[in-house]
Amino acid sequence: MRKHKRLIAAFMAAGMLAGSLAGCSGSGKTAEPTTAAGAENTTAAAQTEGEKPGEAPGETVTLRMSWWGGDSRHERILAVIDAFQKANPDIVIEPEYSAFADYRDKFTMQLTSGAAADIMAVDQPWVSSIMAQGDFFADLSGYADLGLDDMDAYIIDNFCKFDNGTFFVPAGVNGMGSLVDTEKLAEYGFDPADKTFTWDDLIALGEKVHAADSSQYLCCVDSKQAALYYARVYLRQLTGKQFINDDGTVGVTREELAEALGLVNTLFEKGIFQPIEEAGIYENSMTQNPTWLNRQMFMILGRTSVMTDASARRADESGNYTTSGYVLPQMENSKESGIEVRPTTLFAVNGKCENPEAAAKFLSFMFNSEEGAELLKDTYSVPARESLRAFCEEKALLDESAMENVVYSLENSGNVVNAWSNNSEVEAMMTEIMQKIAYKQYGSMEEAADEVISRIDQIVASSAQS
Incomplete structure (x- = not known):
């Protein structure tokens, strides 16, 4: 425990594309909520204007979510989706996932064709070229439950914030x-x-x-x-x-x-x-x-x-x-x-999303709750929020050498790599x-x-x- 506390204390101290994006699925036939594994068979329910998810009994909001990774990452994120849906039966998350090489090609095609997912993983080097093309993502700065103000300022300020808002949630920290x-x-x-x-x-x-x-x-x-x-x-x-x-x-x-x-x-x-x-x-x-x-x-x-x-x-x-x-x-x-210290992956919400509250609610569960952290474990390296790092340390959910490496990297980081170099x-x-x-x-x-x-x-x- 002493070593864990020292690590936590050290952490605190250290501390492309044009085209329109598709809107969130917010209308359609009523469907029963499903688990992630069966989400592809779910159709979104109509949502009464002005209502938020869960206000109208029997109605659901369906959100598509895309990410890349290997089998282990897929399994853990599907578990997060399943747990979230059990706690929030009025919100259905439809998963879309693939290996990185396949995802990148699909991501580009979907952005340019207007078929992008509602919640999407974005690799940090893609961000500058995408943001230069226009306002494609929802501003997340107004969603306090995301805990962005409590995440590493270095990560938020250098990779998630822009002049007109905060558009990304860091999935974790990479040294x-x-x-x-x-x-x-x-x-x-x-x-x-x-x-x-x-x-x-x-x-x-x-x-x-x-x-x-x-x-x-x-x-x-x-x-x-x-x-x-x-x-x-x-x-x-x-x-x-x-x-x-x-x-x-x-x-x-x-x-x-x-x-x-x-x-x-x-x-x-x-x-x-x-x-x-x-x-x-x-x-x-x-x-x-x-x-x-x-x-x-x-x-x-x-x-x-x-x-x-x-x-x-x-x-x-x-x-x-x-x-x-x-x-x-x-x-x-x-x-x-x-x-180079940077986010492991960034997550964004589609800028035309009709239900950004629902999308933000899911991202908060995934990256700003103890239950999400326990399900994800080290899927995205080390959490960007100190309190969740402490929780993961206490639960022995994180690889100790990975934690030490992130601490070392934050203490010895070089210059932030600019957009052209990335x-x-x-x-x-x-x-x-x-x-x-x-x-x-x-x-x-x-x-x-x-x-x-x-x-x-x-x-x-x-x-x-x-």
Whole structure:
């Protein structure tokens, strides 16, 4: 308990798209309330003008809710929906969920076609481009039950608030770190108590791992992760600058960019990353790579949520996890830590929703109640509200290393990454550059840097014309 209280105290101290959106389902035939599993068979009931959910007996409001994730996340959110509907039989939540890659494509299509869900999960890097197009989401600042004023001010102020309102509810807080197989890595001299882990240490450890067995690789990674958690983190530590400035100009020099890309090239060449011919099969699903599952890979760099992801953590035959949280590699004399603190996921309510009170009521249950927190557990990393973190700590619902990582990240966070540096087109371009490096398609990293700079200019110019 003392350690839990110290963690809580530390936490307190640390503390795209055009198109119209569809309105909430607020009319139709009367239907009996159902559980989440049967919600697809439910039709919304008509709601008398001026009435709020629950005021007219026998009538229901139906809200569509969309999100992405794996099986564990789906199961837990469905449990939240089921519990909410039992307590609020006048509100029916129709779930729509998929894997991230499928969700992103569907999300884009629904926004542009006017078929977006009433309550929707939004990835933080998408927000700036969406908000620049217009007022698509409901202002949630008037719904006190959401508890937005009691959530981490850093998260609310930097990611949820805009000049004309507060449009997003954070599902949780993500820091940055790594997930490591400490037992296996101990064989190669790795000490998890030593938090001064550098990029040079990572390379030296990776060389030992691969030299001992050529089928082993220190890092489990795909091309997107290589771009986000290796090249970009290294570049931020090296320069302390935004990758792309607010005005769309490249924020780093050609030489600095070439050095960061060179890190990725070195990791491939030295066998610290698995060859892309083998790992590329598992793009966007790297934790399903048999080499990771068979404990022949030992480290994943990423956000705090990877430490609580059941598919990443790996369980042994006894059901015990073989991994634990650790720090992000650092650079000696770095300009900043490279650690990005951001919401795990954001949730928004459709701006044309006819029943935003009902939508806000559900989001309050999901993210601002003890019952919701107990059902979600670590689905979205660590809650954004301190009192719920305390509750989860008391109930042992949260992974302790994940909590420690978020505390560490809040205390050592780097600059907030701006909209251009988080741009989805830039991210996709950098992912492609990682693949070309892996396939040895460049004569030098300066050549790779030149392509990055040229393509950023093209992306910015194209955006200005649209």
